[in-house]
Amino acid sequence: MGNTEKWMNQIMELKFTSKSLKRRSRKCEREEKTEKLMIKKAMEKGNIDGARIYAENAIRKRTEQMNYLRLASRLESSLHTGNLRKMSETMDSFEKQFVNMEVQAKFMESSMAGSTSLSTPEGEINSLxxxxxxxYGLEISVGLPQPAAHAVPTKEADKVDEDDLSRRLAELKARG
Incomplete structure (x- = not known):
């Protein structure tokens, strides 16, 4: 009988953990929305660098949210099947990932003073x-690569370049 009670306690603990993961996921979602509003405010003020930092934070929160949801989903599917071995493996995976997230968060906090470039891909930041x-209907350049005016050659520019090259070639021939 003591063994059954032990399993029931573990199942209740796993259900609680699953709900906790969902709660953390919702919290990350709210934090992501807050970061997006901060992006808007920074862009309105012309603070593109600040907006980039807020975009990195929003992307990070989105990733964290998805990780919590994945873990909760795995845990719930294990609970519904009653496969205690799978539940144990999922919990082990959760513990490893949670420890990794804590270590990464601490590392980021300690290294933020020395570095502003994080592992968030530049393309994702620009896209966000x-x-x-x-x-928000903002007409602002967010530093995305734009075609430069000088990148499109004009006939006038080609003519000048050809004249310059012809002149230099003639000088070289005169020397030789």
């Missing part, structure tokens, strides 16, 4: 910033 600008 552009999305926020579009959502």
């Amino acid at each position: 910033m552009q999305q926020v600008a579009d959502d």
